[in-house]
Amino acid sequence: MTSTIRKINPQLEYYFVEGCFILELSNTPDDPDLSIARARVRPGVTTRLHRLHKITERYVILEGMGMVSVDGEAARPVGPGDVVIIPPDSPQQISNTGRVDLVFLALCTPRFVPGAYENIDT
Structure with a gap:
């Protein structure tokens, strides 16, 4: 791995099927040990119940x-x-109970890959 500064483009935020908006801050194959994303949940929204296989996730509420x-x-x-520390394979969901967007960092170890995501909402 080499020293790097990643410039973030806020326009790359996208809606994820989980029910929130995601802006990838750092998630590349050349740094497989960690990914960092900014998640944004609108007021009144609850994300889908889901789990990440073999990935520990940490939410840092901003x-x-x-x-x-x-x-x-x-x-x-x-x-x-x-x-919030979320062990691998643990069912999880978050609700925005406020009047403004709920914004948090999602730090995943090892890094998040789409194949690790499982929607378990009924």
């Missing part, structure tokens, strides 16, 4: 308020500064 449920536990409130 803006907004929400409720997060991991591995069948009761939903718990989250807000700016909170870090």
Whole structure:
């Protein structure tokens, strides 16, 4: 791996079937140990129940308020500064309970690949 500075283009944000908007900040094959994305959930939206196979995910809440449920536990409130650690293969979802977008970083180890995502919403 070599030293790199990645310039982020906010216009590359896209809607993901999970129910949120994603802006990939760092997710490349040359850095397989970690991916970083900014996720944005609109007010009143709950993401689909899903899991990531063989990937640990961490949410770092930047803006907004929400409720997060991991591995069948009761939903718990989250807000700016909170870090949610989601073990591999754990069912998870997050709801925006506020009036502004819920914005968080999603850090995945190893890096996120689409084949690891499984929608388990009924």
